[in-house]
Amino acid sequence: MSLLVITVGLFSLGLYGVLTRRDLVAILASIEVMLGAATLLLVGLAAAGTPMGTHEGAVEATGVMVIVLAAAEAAIGLALVISVARRFKTTRVDELAEVKG
Amino acid sequence: MNLESVIFAILGIVAVSGGIVTVFARDVSRMAMGLGTFLVAVAGFFVYWGATFLGIVQLFVYIGGVLVLMIFAIMLVHRSPDGSPTIETRHDVAAIAVAGGLFFLVVTALRGAVPDSVDQGITSGPAELNEAFLGPMLTHFEMGGVLLLAVLVAVVVILGGDER
Amino acid sequence: MAAFLDLGWLVVLLPMLLAVVVALFGRVLGRFTPAVAILAPLWVLAYGVLSLVEGLHDAPRSGSVEWLTVGAADSLTVGWAVDGLTAVMLVVVGLVAALVVLFSVGYMHGENGLPRYFASLCLFTAAMSMLVVADGLVGLFIGWELVGACSYLLIGFWFTRPAAAKAAVKAFLTTRVGDVGLLLALALLWREVGDLSYAGLFAAAPSLAPATVTGASLLLLVGAIGKSAQFPLQIWLPDAMEGPTPVSALIHAATMVAAGVFLIARTWPLFSLSPDALAMTLAVGGLTAIGAAAAALVQTDIKKVLAYSTISQLGFMFAALGVGAWGAAVFHLVTHAAFKALLFLGSGSVIHGSGTQELEEMGGLFRKMPVTGVTWLIGAGALAGLPPLAGFFSKDEILHDVALAEPVWAILLFGASLMTAFYVARTTRLAFFDAYRGDGHPHEGGWSMRLPLIALATLAAAVGFAGAWLAETIGAHHGSLDLRVAAASTLLAVLGLLAGWKVAGAGHPGLKQPRLAALADLMRQGWGADRLVERVLLAPVASASQFLYRFVDRQAVDGIAEGTAPFARRVGRAFSSLQSGDAQWYATMLGAGAVALLAVVSYIGRGL
Numbered sequence: 001m002s003l004l005v006i007t008v009g010l011f012s013l014g015l016y017g018v019l020t021r022r023d024l025v026a027i028l029a030s031i032e033v034m035l036g037a038a039t040l041l042l043v044g045l046a047a048a049g050t051p052m053g054t055h056e057g058a059v060e061a062t063g064v065m066v067i068v069l070a071a072a073e074a075a076i077g078l079a080l081v082i083s084v085a086r087r088f089k090t091t092r093v094d095e096l097a098e099v100k101g
Numbered sequence: 102m103n104l105e106s107v108i109f110a111i112l113g114i115v116a117v118s119g120g121i122v123t124v125f126a127r128d129v130s131r132m133a134m135g136l137g138t139f140l141v142a143v144a145g146f147f148v149y150w151g152a153t154f155l156g157i158v159q160l161f162v163y164i165g166g167v168l169v170l171m172i173f174a175i176m177l178v179h180r181s182p183d184g185s186p187t188i189e190t191r192h193d194v195a196a197i198a199v200a201g202g203l204f205f206l207v208v209t210a211l212r213g214a215v216p217d218s219v220d221q222g223i224t225s226g227p228a229e230l231n232e233a234f235l236g237p238m239l240t241h242f243e244m245g246g247v248l249l250l251a252v253l254v255a256v257v258v259i260l261g262g263d264e265r
Numbered sequence: 266m267a268a269f270l271d272l273g274w275l276v277v278l279l280p281m282l283l284a285v286v287v288a289l290f291g292r293v294l295g296r297f298t299p300a301v302a303i304l305a306p307l308w309v310l311a312y313g314v315l316s317l318v319e320g321l322h323d324a325p326r327s328g329s330v331e332w333l334t335v336g337a338a339d340s341l342t343v344g345w346a347v348d349g350l351t352a353v354m355l356v357v358v359g360l361v362a363a364l365v366v367l368f369s370v371g372y373m374h375g376e377n378g379l380p381r382y383f384a385s386l387c388l389f390t391a392a393m394s395m396l397v398v399a400d401g402l403v404g405l406f407i408g409w410e411l412v413g414a415c416s417y418l419l420i421g422f423w424f425t426r427p428a429a430a431k432a433a434v435k436a437f438l439t440t441r442v443g444d445v446g447l448l449l450a451l452a453l454l455w456r457e458v459g460d461l462s463y464a465g466l467f468a469a470a471p472s473l474a475p476a477t478v479t480g481a482s483l484l485l486l487v488g489a490i491g492k493s494a495q496f497p498l499q500i501w502l503p504d505a506m507e508g509p510t511p512v513s514a515l516i517h518a519a520t521m522v523a524a525g526v527f528l529i530a531r532t533w534p535l536f537s538l539s540p541d542a543l544a545m546t547l548a549v550g551g552l553t554a555i556g557a558a559a560a561a562l563v564q565t566d567i568k569k570v571l572a573y574s575t576i577s578q579l580g581f582m583f584a585a586l587g588v589g590a591w592g593a594a595v596f597h598l599v600t601h602a603a604f605k606a607l608l609f610l611g612s613g614s615v616i617h618g619s620g621t622q623e624l625e626e627m628g629g630l631f632r633k634m635p636v637t638g639v640t641w642l643i644g645a646g647a648l649a650g651l652p653p654l655a656g657f658f659s660k661d662e663i664l665h666d667v668a669l670a671e672p673v674w675a676i677l678l679f680g681a682s683l684m685t686a687f688y689v690a691r692t693t694r695l696a697f698f699d700a701y702r703g704d705g706h707p708h709e710g711g712w713s714m715r716l717p718l719i720a721l722a723t724l725a726a727a728v729g730f731a732g733a734w735l736a737e738t739i740g741a742h743h744g745s746l747d748l749r750v751a752a753a754s755t756l757l758a759v760l761g762l763l764a765g766w767k768v769a770g771a772g773h774p775g776l777k778q779p780r781l782a783a784l785a786d787l788m789r790q791g792w793g794a795d796r797l798v799e800r801v802l803l804a805p806v807a808s809a810s811q812f813l814y815r816f817v818d819r820q821a822v823d824g825i826a827e828g829t830a831p832f833a834r835r836v837g838r839a840f841s842s843l844q845s846g847d848a849q850w851y852a853t854m855l856g857a858g859a860v861a862l863l864a865v866v867s868y869i870g871r872g873l
Binding site: 002003004005006008009010011012013014015016017019020021023025026028029030032033036037039040041043044045046047048058059060061062063064065067068069070071072074075076078079080081082083085091 | 109110113116117120121123124125129132133135136139140143146147150151152154155158159162163166167170171173174175177178192193195196197199200201203204207208211212215216223229230233234237238241242245248249252255256259260
Binding site for chain 3: 192195196198199200202203206207209210
């Protein structure tokens, strides 16, 4: 129960950050929190011996894959942030709003 | 209350407080420190559960890679003239509703599926991981490599294309 | 070789793949595009030839996969099967398509959008192969629709010309009327038999109710009429001449328009069970044969002559089907593919060399374009039915079979062959003999245009002798040459040729009379079929639309609609605050939606 509460809580926390932070870097950081929470739940389930834990090697490998994906996402995201900052002189999403209806 | 629960509780508290700092900190450097704390706590969980290798990867890639990258980006980007930049939040109410609703719903939905205690631990070591990567997950492994290469090229393109 | 032949599905897939390759990499391939594109028809040709060589006396080769399951018991399979008829059709398609691709190298030189052109040709080859090798009506229908789509693409190749774009749409829509018939036939047979493979259909056909057989056969006939431009759906083919001439040779003379004949020949064990459908086929074919031949008499555009001629010759094939001589129909299909493709490519060479399609601006081209001239003469002789060229044998077989079964209709067909000889001679003299009337410098095309002409001319001269072999291969009855019919038709051909020759030289003295001139005008416009369609079909639709517009639309719909606008504007303004341009707000809404969905699934869904 506590594993579930902690991981889902961290995930929701990260979601809240993504939805509210105005700075692109902060949004990226919040996304990292969400990713970390998801990986934590996956590995935790394997450690708890749930059916998916029968292939522990595969679970651990999936964890590594998530980390790799997160690293890739962070690299691309930060590159975009730097690119945006260069062009618009800001990283605040409210100042970048151009998708107006 | 045994030792395991104590360790679990401590790691949980550290992780959650790191997350909270990440999401709520107004100052960017404090935010980065919060994220670092959170990531170290997650690595701690991994090691505690027996997934030592995963924990090491977490430390290397996240703390050594992503976090450093993020701090670099912060230094590159946040050069506001009046000193420390602020990070504001907005439409909090709707976001709280969404995040809280998600939390409540997912926890109630998965309550039965997730066991209470994490006592078994992961017994597999790097050998099993190696086996998994060269066996059933070989495709994932290759795709990961291709993805990283694509990311490398993409970063160069994104940043290089901006110079003009 | 057997292993190669077991890969029947590749006959469809490889050309399709080549179409994709040509479409995607046409610019990279540059002038090698045709060299890649020609592999598709060559592959089909090789497969057809090897199938014939290997012999098809054993069980036909086939294979199939389950496509989708309908209900518990019935499942739809798509597969291929190669028997004699299929192999012959593959040879025809592959050969004509290969020669057309070769011819296009010269004819289309310097055009824009050549990758599109050659990719369409490859796709057409694939679609036609699919139509032919399908082991059931489902596969045939897919190919049937695809060739229609390719026809649309290729007629409208010069889509910036309004006439071409219009003609493409017209061809597509008119054949679509027929396609609906075919689709209904499929639906009917599916309901009654539950199996659309030929084997299953033919096994079940004898035990079906006569009304079902007749209904299905008539619906199949509607499909065939649309595709083969038979009366009353013939109006699209003359307009389709707006496409590039090699395309006309391939699609609108040799292969696609013959698909209707193929359809009936393929479904013969079913189709022949219905006397009513056969009688209908004979009537349609006979009327079309003579009507289109008459329309061809007075055309002034060389391609229009050939277009009406094609309709007329397809009418001959339908008439043969109508009296049960499906072997003769397929024989004529093959010879017609050879000599009509030859004539179309010849006209393409003429158009390419002289820069015009109008017969009035040609003349005397025989000396300036000797290769085109000689090959044209061979094709013209074959079309007119002069012995020993190809058209003579196949047309005589049709005339013979029809004369035995339905003497009255045979007289009509004899009249049509007389007219055929007449317009052939007229067109030939106007284009190739007497003095040159245009103001250009006609010249022969390059080797890529001459080679296909020579190859097709050889075939048009020789393929008539293959009648007995062909009949044996496809398993049909082959009638021996009847000397009386042969003599009569040859006499008629010579008479027609002489009359046509004379009229062409005299510059239509008879047409000075106003009544005759009016008749000629009517014939030139294809008996006014377009205007008829306009009156009978378009006018009622237009007035009904007017009524709907005036009363229903203006009064009722607009009343609501105009009230709706202010309402919508108010609602829109209320909602526009949601569209703040703030991506995070959108993400929040997205999250809210996901949470709501999750809640629905968790609480309401549990009860279900």
